Amino acid sequence: MVRQVNSVTVTDRRTAPPAESMRGSRGAVRLAGVSKVFGRGSSAVRALDQVSLEVPPGEFTCLIGASGCGKSTLLSLVAGLEQATSGEVSTGGSRVAFMFQEPALFPWLTAAGNVELALRARGLGQAERRQRTAELLETVRLTGFGGKRPHQLSGGMRQRVALARALAQDADVLLMDEPFGALDAMTRDVLHDELDRICAGRALTVLFVTHNVREAVRLGDRVIVLSSRPGRVIAEFDVPIERPRRIDSAPVAELAARVTDRLREEMSRDAG
């Protein structure tokens, strides 16, 4: 365990040149010198400042930072829901799915109906939709709950449906904006395991935003630390801890402590 923690590398990649080989490859996410400014003139707020990062296909990357560091903005840019003020965002033509902090399920549809709508949007036929819906509900272990409406499900189950709906989009890149932030610790722990299991069976690139350091270390192949106002990449931590991981295991706790130290350092510099 000590060996693993020692092998953690801390690098400052703000100045790292983009790897040309990765450009345009499916499932890769690349941000080059991306800035995002909201508003204009004196009331303008710079949410992101010169953020450059590369996520290779199939990597699970966690973005962490204090509130106001533009984590969610970054995801919106990758999703194409907003446009960068300057810089370049590229997903190499990947299909991108988004999971929000709230489940954002359509309340007039059943759990199965929500999943099926994502399949319908892809143009799948009825027979295939029905079969895929059943499979996806099984994947998130909600077989038997397909007929329930969102309000009849608990918070954790709703997020499972949202995950199934995101998977239904058959995306190469999955963006997750604090998807478990509103759940209790036990439910979250179970969903971490589920997410591990589901990602293990798929070539899925994940960008996972959280403000929970332990969650980031528990889930990520890599943890990227952002500064606050404006958001900048200030550090990256590779997470060489073997899976299966536990959020309460010693290596996770040790690395989380180092990430937290880095965050504190940044915050105290802000204060000073």
Next chain:
Amino acid sequence: MPANTPLPVDKSVPGYVEKLTYLESLEAPSDQGRRRLATRVWGGLWPVALAIVIVLAVWQLIHLSGWKSQIFPGPGAVLSNLWDQLQTGLLWHAIATTATRAVLGFGLSVLIGAVIGALVSRIKPLRAAVGSLITGLQTLPSIAWFPFAIILFGISTTAILFVIILGSAPSVANGLIAGVDYTPPLLLKAGKMMGLRRLSLYRYLILPASLPAFVAGLKQGWAFAWRSLMAGELLVIIANQPSLGVLLSTDQDQSDMASATAIIIVILILGVLVDQLFGLADGAIRRRWGLADAS
């Protein structure tokens, strides 16, 4: 890839996730709309029955006090008058005429209101031009349109329908516009990420999301339509076409207070019945969406 790869984490308890899912399902809100039908009907009926009893009692007391006793009938006289009229063909004929106009007028209002609402919510310049006009029309008492309508269409059913539409369509349009406007932005984001675009975005997201506001608009539109219709039938009296308004007007000419009151009761009951239908639709949507409070 196989969907159900075994859990990579040993949680020591077999079926840990299944158990948690089961526990979560217990925690999830239970169905509240599944109470027995009889209980629900009774729950809805007894306050109405109580209200009717109170009104009748107060009415009877006023009658007993002798206030305007020459012209003001008690509930007994009015109800027996109503009973008698229900045996004649005239009242039923009048109800049929009025109901037909109501269905036709309201139906056209819904059609026109929905088309206008859809266009205004979709086309930005149109909204700037017509948006406030619609609200203006909504606040304008529709009875003010009758001189205009009568000059334009004469003493005819068309004049009545015209005023119904002017009174009711704006509410329908506004209901739809409000529904489209208040489609939750988060759901819009989710829909766009899912790949819903243009028509499919409307069909699968915006229209269903605006359904509750649309139904509220329909309900309000109905109230305006019904009022406009009653005003119209009192002002636009067409010969040989008995309607509830004509019966009322005749009663006024003959100072037949018992009959006039009986007709008012009929109008009230019809209005309430239709309103109840909208209430049912609204309740069904709320239950479906999980917005219903325990009722």
